[in-house]
Amino acid sequence: MDHVPFFQFARDICGYHYLHPSVLNREMGAFAEKCFNAWMETRWQTGKRAKLMALIPRKGRKSTMFTQSGPAYLLGLDPNLSIVISSEKKERSNDFMGATARIISGEAREPICSAGCELPSRPWVDYLGSWKSEDRKWRDDAIVVSTRTHMQRKEPSIVTSSVEIGYTGGAPDAIFIDDPMSPETHNESWMNAVIRHYNGMGPVGMPNALYFICMTRYDDMDLAGHIERTEGWHVCEAAEAERCIRAGKCAIASDTHPEPWHVMFRRAWGSDEVSIDESIWPSSFLHSEQKKYPGFFAAQYLNDPWHNPDASFQPEDFVYAEAPPPDCNTVLTTDTAWKDPDSRKTERGGDFSVFVVGRHHVSSGRVYVTGVIRGRWTQGEWGDQLVKILRAQRDKRAPVSRMTYEDIPTAKGAIMESIRSACQRWGEVAPALIQVQRSRNADDKIRRVKSVAQYFQNHWAVFCRPCKSVEPGHGACGIEGCGNFHILRNELLKLGATMYDDAADAMADQFHPMVYHSPSVIHPDTTIAPTRPFDDILKPNQDGFETMTMTLDENDRPIWIPNDMAFYPREPV
Numbered sequence: 001m002d003h004v005p006f007f008q009f010a011r012d013i014c015g016y017h018y019l020h021p022s023v024l025n026r027e028m029g030a031f032a033e034k035c036f037n038a039w040m041e042t043r044w045q046t047g048k049r050a051k052l053m054a055l056i057p058r059k060g061r062k063s064t065m066f067t068q069s070g071p072a073y074l075l076g077l078d079p080n081l082s083i084v085i086s087s088e089k090k091e092r093s094n095d096f097m098g099a100t101a102r103i104i105s106g107e108a109r110e111p112i113c114s115a116g117c118e119l120p121s122r123p124w125v126d127y128l129g130s131w132k133s134e135d136r137k138w139r140d141d142a143i144v145v146s147t148r149t150h151m152q153r154k155e156p157s158i159v160t161s162s163v164e165i166g167y168t169g170g171a172p173d174a175i176f177i178d179d180p181m182s183p184e185t186h187n188e189s190w191m192n193a194v195i196r197h198y199n200g201m202g203p204v205g206m207p208n209a210l211y212f213i214c215m216t217r218y219d220d221m222d223l224a225g226h227i228e229r230t231e232g233w234h235v236c237e238a239a240e241a242e243r244c245i246r247a248g249k250c251a252i253a254s255d256t257h258p259e260p261w262h263v264m265f266r267r268a269w270g271s272d273e274v275s276i277d278e279s280i281w282p283s284s285f286l287h288s289e290q291k292k293y294p295g296f297f298a299a300q301y302l303n304d305p306w307h308n309p310d311a312s313f314q315p316e317d318f319v320y321a322e323a324p325p326p327d328c329n330t331v332l333t334t335d336t337a338w339k340d341p342d343s344r345k346t347e348r349g350g351d352f353s354v355f356v357v358g359r360h361h362v363s364s365g366r367v368y369v370t371g372v373i374r375g376r377w378t379q380g381e382w383g384d385q386l387v388k389i390l391r392a393q394r395d396k397r398a399p400v401s402r403m404t405y406e407d408i409p410t411a412k413g414a415i416m417e418s419i420r421s422a423c424q425r426w427g428e429v430a431p432a433l434i435q436v437q438r439s440r441n442a443d444d445k446i447r448r449v450k451s452v453a454q455y456f457q458n459h460w461a462v463f464c465r466p467c468k469s470v471e472p473g474h475g476a477c478g479i480e481g482c483g484n485f486h487i488l489r490n491e492l493l494k495l496g497a498t499m500y501d502d503a504a505d506a507m508a509d510q511f512h513p514m515v516y517h518s519p520s521v522i523h524p525d526t527t528i529a530p531t532r533p534f535d536d537i538l539k540p541n542q543d544g545f546e547t548m549t550m551t552l553d554e555n556d557r558p559i560w561i562p563n564d565m566a567f568y569p570r571e572p573v
Contacts, residue, residue, distance in 0.1 A: 006073060007028075013128070014068070024266065027264075032073070034239065035242060036070070038246045039210050043208040048248045049209050050209075053213045055217065057216060057266060060280060066212060067214060071083045079157070082159070084160070084174070086177045088162065089162050097143070097159075101132075104145065105132035106132070142156040172209065174209060191218075195223065220305055233261040234252050234261065236262055315493065318456065329360045332358075337353050338382060351500060354372065354374045354503045355386070356369060356373075357370050360517070369464060369485075369507070369510070371389070372503060390431070405419070406436055445501065449504050449505065451508070451511075467482040488507060
């Protein structure tokens, strides 16, 4: 097949004439074209998989562009490929494949385009001929194209699968997963089924296979959220994704995420709340949908699941600073969830253990969050991590003065003993320990975290993190410690709707009454000396005496200091 731009291929050859040459449609076409061609040209040289994802808002024609046109485009480049199309239900997957099958067989007819111009009745057949053969498999769920030359291959050219029935047999070259969830199946049980289906599809693909997911967001626990947490992703445009595929390694690959996904990410409107493509989503329509269904709109049109404009925490509540001021006390708070060695490395290994490092500025009352450390650790590993944090803070000349912890109901004193044991083992001085009481009830936890929202609204909570980006996926930027700040911010913004809330739980303790002191209402000012009758005679020049000023010592206790350090107060006469 002669080279044809992907957008032109989808619109004119496949016959999807309702694809207008809008900004978004052309961008999707460029992403598919560059990435598909790069994978086809280098897959045998690199031996690496190409992992692509398109997070496009609802009604963005992503299925038409990628899932229906993509397999046909790839088969035009190599007719011996085997491609799997998977979706929520089997019927949906068959619909996607059926649309492609009708086009390449010549059964689909589009006599007139939307503009009224005359078009070939069967554009695919007119350009490329019919790819249907009576002596080759051609069913609702599997087809073999007539242009295939490697007849010894058992896998069909295109075969369907679904979350509902899974996939068995074969080693496909490309796997397309299209919207594995719908509003009707948006529940925890189905989301777990989607994850299982995805995990099952991973091993079946060729070592150099193409994986393509196109979807909109529903929840932090959906497939995109799972991939972001476990594999990482790189939000990028077509040219950057192409370079990574040709190089066989992502530009932001790290030890944590050696093979992140390359994601085309779009919101229906920008920061000015004006549509990015008026031909697809008129701004008036978006504003109407946002008012009627704020949660659904945020997930489906902004790809920001479950951000509620009426929630306690809002994006504008988060402020950032390069570094805290020098005169701060360091407080370490933690949420503990020790793991068994066999389960800690799995996605289903339960909650995380989290440390939050806060620098408390006494005079302003601000808490500068300088570190969010998160992981699944055993009891011993947790203690080692604690010592690592204590030493790092001491090296920065900001030693931890106080540390909060919650005792384990089933093992009283276990956390305190772990702290002391780890510090003794490594020769580290333990900070002052403060035990806090927490309710195990989920609603109580949410209320407790919500109670600290006022400090964020007043900008008394300040993030000091390496990366200042708030764009999705920035946590995979490769800068150490950046991603955990993003996780904390996400848990607070979507409180009660995220899979995990351990970071938010630990953050709330930074404002616990036993460790946090709000700004003093007593301003540093001179006191009025007490006066008695005849003081003007018995104590001449009393008004000229230096007065005292109240301040706080390193333990936040009030002390009085003379304004003139050469003056020492005497007992009253």
